Amino acid sequence: MSVTPPPSRLRSLKAVLPSSAVPDGTRRRILEAALQLFASRGFHGASIRDLATALELRPSALYAHFPSKEHVLAELVRMGHEAHHEGLRTALLGAGSEPIEQLRALVRAHTLLHANHPQLAVVVNEEIHVLPPELAAPSLALREQSAALLHAVIERGRAQGVFSVPHAGVTAAAISTLGLRLPYWYEPSAALDVDMLADLHVELSLRMLGVQGPPAPVS
Amino acid sequence: MSVTPPPSRLRSLKAVLPSSAVPDGTRRRILEAALQLFASRGFHGASIRDLATALELRPSALYAHFPSKEHVLAELVRMGHEAHHEGLRTALLGAGSEPIEQLRALVRAHTLLHANHPQLAVVVNEEIHVLPPELAAPSLALREQSAALLHAVIERGRAQGVFSVPHAGVTAAAISTLGLRLPYWYEPSAALDVDMLADLHVELSLRMLGVQGPPAPVS
DNA sequence: GGTATCTGAACGAACGTTCGTTTCGCAAGG
DNA sequence: CCTTGCGAAACGAACGTTCGTTCAGATACC
Numbered sequence: 001m002s003v004t005p006p007p008s009r010l011r012s013l014k015a016v017l018p019s020s021a022v023p024d025g026t027r028r029r030i031l032e033a034a035l036q037l038f039a040s041r042g043f044h045g046a047s048i049r050d051l052a053t054a055l056e057l058r059p060s061a062l063y064a065h066f067p068s069k070e071h072v073l074a075e076l077v078r079m080g081h082e083a084h085h086e087g088l089r090t091a092l093l094g095a096g097s098e099p100i101e102q103l104r105a106l107v108r109a110h111t112l113l114h115a116n117h118p119q120l121a122v123v124v125n126e127e128i129h130v131l132p133p134e135l136a137a138p139s140l141a142l143r144e145q146s147a148a149l150l151h152a153v154i155e156r157g158r159a160q161g162v163f164s165v166p167h168a169g170v171t172a173a174a175i176s177t178l179g180l181r182l183p184y185w186y187e188p189s190a191a192l193d194v195d196m197l198a199d200l201h202v203e204l205s206l207r208m209l210g211v212q213g214p215p216a217p218v219s
Numbered sequence: 220m221s222v223t224p225p226p227s228r229l230r231s232l233k234a235v236l237p238s239s240a241v242p243d244g245t246r247r248r249i250l251e252a253a254l255q256l257f258a259s260r261g262f263h264g265a266s267i268r269d270l271a272t273a274l275e276l277r278p279s280a281l282y283a284h285f286p287s288k289e290h291v292l293a294e295l296v297r298m299g300h301e302a303h304h305e306g307l308r309t310a311l312l313g314a315g316s317e318p319i320e321q322l323r324a325l326v327r328a329h330t331l332l333h334a335n336h337p338q339l340a341v342v343v344n345e346e347i348h349v350l351p352p353e354l355a356a357p358s359l360a361l362r363e364q365s366a367a368l369l370h371a372v373i374e375r376g377r378a379q380g381v382f383s384v385p386h387a388g389v390t391a392a393a394i395s396t397l398g399l400r401l402p403y404w405y406e407p408s409a410a411l412d413v414d415m416l417a418d419l420h421v422e423l424s425l426r427m428l429g430v431q432g433p434p435a436p437v438s
Numbered sequence: 439g440g441t442a443t444c445t446g447a448a449c450g451a452a453c454g455t456t457c458g459t460t461t462c463g464c465a466a467g468g
Numbered sequence: 469c470c471t472t473g474c475g476a477a478a479c480g481a482a483c484g485t486t487c488g489t490t491c492a493g494a495t496a497c498c
Contacts, residue, residue, distance in 0.1 A: 044263030061478045170419045174397055181396040200389045207426045280444045
């Protein structure tokens, strides 16, 4: 019933930052190494010395780029939430005015972001709690905005009669969850690449919303 | 798009062990306090001294009951997996032979377990990685067995033509995920109690499996 | 009088962080 | 062309604290 054990991928795969806003250099190298370490061992499980070792630096060198270990995490969490929100917003902008198309765009973007940046998804969702409130607040605000995008689309579709859903809140949570758990079981492969996965999540989401899918099963 | 921020509930609610297999006494008190601490701060974020303080004991006293901090976690993880697997197995046994009824039983049990024991769900799913392989292995084996139960039901329903699903693996993951993310957003209330929630998850699962739900939306 | 439980003190190791010094690329001055 | 000075970056050593754990002795119960 549970899902396959967490993949070694989070441990082994090179972490990649989604944002091009961070210029190359040591600061970016630190963020990428920290992303990998925090994703695989957790914030408390990865020490400054581990991070320095991965970078072939001495621990003290890190403090020329970040004021503390917590600020490294805060920066990752902030970048993750911003990339996520921006991805959803952009997808929605290009999706026309039909609720079904809008939902398709949101679910696709949500799934692609989580499938392509699993480490960032894990850090954003599991380690944000260790941040003091003032460092977590901006990210939490973005999170609510992203949730509001989905709720608005579902509510509009329901008002128009194209969605028929037993409970809007639980259904919205279910749709979000499809993407959120991806890093824990999904690995891209030829048999199931990220694009097919996104399509499948769109199909599952529409089914939950009571929209008739294609008459013949895809596979 | 994301889901509401993690509830204070994991921090504040008294942790309750699902299993009656652990007799009352200090050992049980340790497990319950550790469950609460590990769920709210993570294994590495909660120290032996924190645990002793919560129990009004001195750190050294814990070592009369467990050989190490890791063994406390290992016991929690083992109990969680065992309660989960046992819950699913029992539910399936009382569900007759129809795939739809079997799926309803599995999803109900899965949802109820996660909704009623959110701390244990969190610890089981997030902290199992810190265990050395030999301590994690029994739990991982149980996890695979539980996953197999769901897969078998879905495959049988598909073979009988009552389920129509674009991709069995992704759909199974989606159904599992419904429960797995519950601790992060759900709080029982009169407006949405655990029983309603389980029914909703059953309905969403059946929709994903292409089963016609009740003609009129429930709410 | 043993057995189970807890205390108090201590252990070495690892933690995040600080700080004075060194290294190095590079632009300006003679 | 060589020297000088400078700022950024990294080093090396150390700081005070907290970590998980050990152990001899006190206490209480059957």
